[in-house]
Amino acid sequence: MNGKLRKTSASVISCALLASLLAGCTSNSSQQTASQEKSTEKLTSIPLPIVDKPLTLTMFVAMDPKVAATMKNYNEIAEFKEMEKRTGIHIDFIHPASMDAANIKEQFNLMVASGNLPDLIYYSWINDYNGGPNKAIKDGVIIPLNDLIDKYSPNLKKFMNSDPRVNKQLRTDDGTLYIYPEAQSPDQYAKVNPNPNPAFQTFGWQIRQDWLEKLNLKSPETIDDWYEVLKAFKTKNPSGSGKNDEIPLAPKGAGDLQNWIRAWGINYGWYHDGNTVKFGPYTPEYKEALTTLAKWYKEGLIDPDFALTDAKQFDTKVMGNRAGAWVGATSGTFGRFVQLMKAKDPTVKLLGTVPPYVAGTKSYNFNVDEIKVSNGIGVAISAKSKHPKEAAMWLDYGYSPEGALLNTFGIEGQSYKMVNGSPQLLPEVTNNPQGLSIDEALSKYTRGSGGGPYVQTPELWQQRMSLPEQQKIIGLWKAGSYDRTMPPGVTPTIQESTRMASIMSTVNTYKDEQFIKMVMGQVPISEFDNYLKTLKGMGIEEAIKIQQAAYDRYMAR
Structure with a gap:
């Protein structure tokens, strides 16, 4: 596609988005319902229906790939049709034209610049809004929710009071509430993680266990272990193809490979060492990590096309019996590969490993799911909404027991059934006849496998992690220490x-550019000091001081 055509397409997409926003935001401007009357009462439960007359609210939200596998719009998901029946409120979803993060941000910025805002906006307010949530409020994009939550959101209030961490994580330093968050039940992982340690790891290292067994190798733990395993995968043809075409380490893009620097006790971004905030790519350990990864790449242990590998190409390499190790999620990546690859060849064995570490140090995790709410990600009510009270009540329903069940499991009799008082996914989801993964099949009925403004019913994880292989990797992945992870809500x-x-x-x-160039040898590691000087000139030390001050304030809340 030439540049002129790309610009034209972008203009068409932008105009279409703004037109839909304008239409959605004005469609109900003349509606008046009994529930809009001002009231100082505080609700103790959400009355159903919420409104006396049908009401439409608009919501900006990026499409989840798991939903996009079978649908074109969230309006098609069964749970939202049921929510409309129960509440009397229809949600007109507005999705950016692409699921690419850069496009989502671009379309969000266009929407804000136009001034034509929907009633509800699902966004990452800490990380992606310039100035953060308080600036979004000051800019007149969203409104503070303290009063609305206090009066019209009894279920979210109850959840916030259930755990002091939730209350802390949901607020800014001045106490402002600004979103209805993605949330987890305090006993979210109890049935799949009875260990007293509340952390529950859903992302980590995955490996061809059958290849290890064939070569009489133990599961790798240290970086030195991994080097020996990857060399064996490359030279000893564990796939049995006779072509020696194995890809020992197969990252899906540079982001997957960047996870490996954690073996040196650092994160590819912010973390804290004790009470000191650090930026991983601006540390001496980062040089050591790059040195090792560059050596692996030079020796052909890392997919030479890692930086350009997309999801489809990644699937082809793993499913094609070529990839030896990779990283990914428990369900969407690992569970899917286990089911699909074993169906094709019952001798295939997949398993996980503990998070890698440098010999003499310890293993660290930086993806921690013990948090109760997401890091500034959630649904805000826009400053242009004419129905903030109704929006608050609709959103709060997701934190009630019945709303949480609907949002997590979908429709009884279609996606789940009750067994001894516990919801159980039906075969339509767990063994989908169209070959969809559990998450993809569930996404036809609910956002339970993705995220949204509700508290997730805990039984779902037990069933999403039902495979024996998944049960094993949960224990392996959580073997690392969690004490360097930045808390959410800073x-x-x-x-x-x-x-x-x-x-x-x-x-x-x-x-990001230098990571790829140094790993590939396009920039020698000897240039690392110049790399540090460049970062310093860009202001990284000032940024570290800012993050340190924000972290200190958070810890003092």
């Missing part, structure tokens, strides 16, 4: 956030 001030965004936009672009 929020810079408006001024800090604006400055941080300015610095990190340049820093992140540069460090």
Whole structure:
């Protein structure tokens, strides 16, 4: 596609989005319902239906790939049709034209610039809004929710009061509430993780266990172990193809490979060491990590096309019996491959490994699911909504027991059934006749496998992790320490956030480019000091001070 055509397509997409927003936001401007009357009463439950007359609210939200596998719009998902029946409120979903993160942000910015805002906006307010949530409020994009939640959201209030961490994570430093969050039940993982440690790892390292057994190798733990295993995968033809075409380590894009720097006790971004905030790509350990990865790449242990590998190509390499190891999620990646590959060849064995670490140190995790709410991701009510009270009540229903069950499991008799008082997914979901993964099949009925403004019913994870292989990797992945992970909800001030965004936009672009170039040998590791000087010139040390101040304030809340 030439540049002129790309610009034309982008203009068409932008105009279409803005037109749909304008139409959606004005469609109900003349509606008046009994429930719109002002009231100082605080609800103790959500009355159903919420409105006396049908009401339509609009919501901006990026399409989830699992939904996109079978549908074109969230309006087609069964749970939202049922929500409309129960509440009397229809949601007109507005999706960006692409699921690419850059496109989502571009379309969000176009929407904000137009001033034609929907009633509800699902977004990452801490990380992706320049200035953070308080700036979004100051800009007149969204409204503070303290009063609305206090009066019209009894279920979310109850959830917030159930765990002090929730209350802490949901607020900015000045106590402002701004979203209805993706949330987890306090006993979210109890049935699949009875260990007293509440953390539950859903992302990690995956390997061809049958290849290890064929070569009489133990599951790797240290980086030195991994080097020996990857060399064996490359030279000893464990696939049995006779072609020696194995890809020992097969990352899906540079982001997957960047996870490996965690073996040096650092994160590819912010983390804390004790009470000190650090930026992983600006540490001496990062040089050691790059040195090792560059060596692996030079020796052919890493897919030479890792930086360009998309999801479809990644699937082809793994399913084609060529990939030896990779990283991914418990369900969408690991569970799917286990089911599909074993159906094709029963001798295939997949398993996980503990998070890798450098000999003499310890293993670290930086994806922790013990948190109760997501890091600034959730649904905000826009400043242009004419129905904030009704929006607050509709959103709060997702935190009630019946709303949570609907949002998590879908429709009884279609996607689940009750067995001894516990919801159980039906074969339509767990063994889909069209070959869909559990998450893809469930996404026809609910957002339970993705995320949304509700508290997730805990039994779902037990069933999404029902395979014996998944049960095993849960224990392996959580073997690493969680004590360096930044807590969710760390929020810079408006001024800090604006400055941080300015610095990190340049820093992140540069460090991502240099990561690929240094691993591939296009930039020698001997240039690392110049790399550090460049980051310093871009203001990374100022950004670290800002993040440190925000972290200190969070810990003092």
